[in-house]
Amino acid sequence: xxxxxxxxxxxxxxxxxxxxxxxxxxxxxxxxxxxxxxxxxxxxxxxxxxxxxxxxxxxxxxxxxxxxxxxxxxxxxxxxxxxxxxxxxxxxxxxxxxxxxxxxxxxxxxxxxxxxxxxxxxxxxxxxxxxxxxxxxxxx
Numbered sequence: 001x002x003x004x005x006x007x008x009x010x011x012x013x014x015x016x017x018x019x020x021x022x023x024x025x026x027x028x029x030x031x032x033x034x035x036x037x038x039x040x041x042x043x044x045x046x047x048x049x050x051x052x053x054x055x056x057x058x059x060x061x062x063x064x065x066x067x068x069x070x071x072x073x074x075x076x077x078x079x080x081x082x083x084x085x086x087x088x089x090x091x092x093x094x095x096x097x098x099x100x101x102x103x104x105x106x107x108x109x110x111x112x113x114x115x116x117x118x119x120x121x122x123x124x125x126x127x128x129x130x131x132x133x134x135x136x137x138x139x140x
Contacts, residue, residue: 007045007057008080011069013120015042018058021119022046025097026082031055048082056080071120078115078123083135087112087128094126 012018015033022028023046031045044058061067073079084090091105091114102123103115111129118124129136 005054007055009057009059010080010122011061011066011073012058013061013067013070015044015058015060017119019044019046022056022058025099025119026094028056071118071122073122076123078125080122081125081127083127083129085128087114087126091126
């Protein structure tokens, strides 16, 4: 059996603000931005540069009960994990683009990590996993 997670939905306040943040601040690629007139919404998908795996579906809150979850989809825990092949390159680039890091870089047993906030306050790990980490071993 072969299965994979294709998209992770991220509730956002505004499509265009979210697209600008992810493409200009995080250097993500805009994979798709399609208007869906029958639902009066857009299907907006972004992905990290060079990624061929899971993408992020930017889903605008469409009901009042969804709005409190903007920026707090995981109850204040780190929600998403962005792995890189060069931690310091990406960390320095993100800082230069105004990304707010809430936990400074730290060497851990699994690799380098720092925590940053997206435009709505969701917490992300910027990671460079060690070559011997199980996820890195799977990729080989």
